[in-house]
Amino acid sequence: MQRSVEGQPGSPVNYSCTHSKLNLLLNVNIYSSASPHISLLNLSKNREFRVFFFSVSKVTSSNNRHRPGRYSFLIQFYAVTTASSPMSASKCTRLSGALVKQLLDSVDSILFDCDGVIWRGDQAIPGAPQVINLLKEKGKKVFFVTNNSTKSRKMYADKMTTLGFDVKEDEVFGTAYCCAVYLKTVCKLEGKVYLIGSDAMRQELEAVEIQQTGVGPDHICGKQIDWANVPLDPEVKAVVVGFDEHFSYMKMNRAMQYLSQRDCLFVGTNRDTRLPLEGGKAVPGTGCLLRAIETAAQREAQTVGKPNHFMFDCVASQFGVKADRCLMVGDRLDTDILLGSNCGLKTLLTLTGVSTVADAEAHQKSGCAERQGMVPDYYVESIADLIPALQG
Structure with missing residues (x-):
């Protein structure tokens, strides 16, 4: 077509x-x-x-x-x-018994989200390290995909090792890394980045030889006419937005001034609007910062994180992962499960994080085609439910 x-x-x-x-x-x-x-x-x-x-x-x-x-x-x-199979007959099925082995036998690669799936905060989900390590012993390729842009690949690998996971740095795909890859390989950026983001993002950009400016506080001074004429680096050719604890009015203004140049690229790590915390608490996520800048600049950013397929593309291109032999495991329907649906992967929701079975069933019953992409193929209480099949 x-x-x-x-x-x-x-x-x-x-x-x-x-x-x-x-x-x-x-x-x-x-x-x-x-x-x-x-x-x-x-x-x-x-x-x-x-x-x-x-x-x-x-x-x-x-x-x-x-x-x-x-x-x-x-x-x-x-x-x-694609030929239909018994496993694809229904959606949002509880994964248990013989179906667990059948699913695992049908895949060669498994993508795991991190927070809410293999750990909560600084504690591993009970049984999660054993699941990851057993999968690798069984010859499965295991990768970790996260929208969190505050850590580099090395920082994530170090954390996982401390928590008992058998992991290599190149198996970790965070938005800080994927954003740098996107700018280098897809956009073929020649110039600097104005970065609203973390020091980890700076490290990943510099690892692919992209210079940046902007990390750290940017305090307001002067009057409105001064803000509109804020000094700009002529070498900046892209504005990149990730999570930034120093986000401010002046950073938003500076980004807007750069983006008034129509050939300036505009890239965001992800659109997650809330970061869930323990005890039902939450804080604003990167999506809130990105939306503010999009509103000011009157432009829409290209995002690289879940559910955009680019994150899967990064994994697939580097490790030869085939979509029809891959499983996406996550705790969020609007990012993890939708990524899997967008890329043609099998999907598994774990209930140790954000989304619930009731949320998935509401999407399933909505009659809305777009919401069907947020309905997982299967769900489990925890990824620890996979242990019996892996030990058998």
Whole structure:
């Protein structure tokens, strides 16, 4: 199937289409005539069809680098029919008994979210280290995918080792790392980043030889006319937003001034609006900071974290992970499970974190195609429920 898409440079374009039994919603980010980036935002869950990949080629361009115009691209979708199986007959099924072994035998790779899945705060979920270590002993590839941008891969690996997990640094895919990879490999950024984020993000950017400015406090001074004319680094070619404990009005203003330049890229780590804590407490998440800057700049950011498929793309490209032989395990329906649905993975909800079975059933009964992507294939009380099958 081929479709032509037009869009304004530097701005996302939502594009929907229907092909046979596939309902697609695409996000087109047109950075330049040479490097359009298209993300599959949503694929209505259908057991007969899955989209494996799509390619993009330029058709026409009515602009140059410095003068915005419109681009037209040809999108080629590739879909395949997949045979149904007993395991895919129903959704939101409690995983127990012989079904556990059947599921594990059907996958070679497993992606785990971290907080609420393998640990809470600084404590491992009971049985979680044993599950991870047993899976590896059984020859499974195990990876960790988290939207938390406050730690580098090394910091996560060190924490996991301390908690008793057998883990290597290159098995960890956080948004700090994935954001750096995205800028380097997809955007092919040449220039600096204005970073609203953590020191861990700075480390990951520098690891791929991208310089940044912005980490740390940025206190307000002067009057409004001074804010509108705040000094800008001419080498900055992208604004990147992650979690930043020093977020301030001046940082939002500085980001807005950079983003007024239409060829300045705009990338966010994730859109999680709340960070759940112990005892039912929560604090604002990165999504709140990102939304504030999007509102001020009147632009929409491209995000790399879950549920965007780019995080899975990072794992798949580096380790040869195949979507139809991969399981996503998480505690949040709107990030973990939706990532799995968007990428054609099997999905398992664990009830040790944020979402509940009632939440999943509400999505399932809603009749809304978009919400079906947040319905897991299976659920367990804890990933420790997998231990008997792994020991058998």
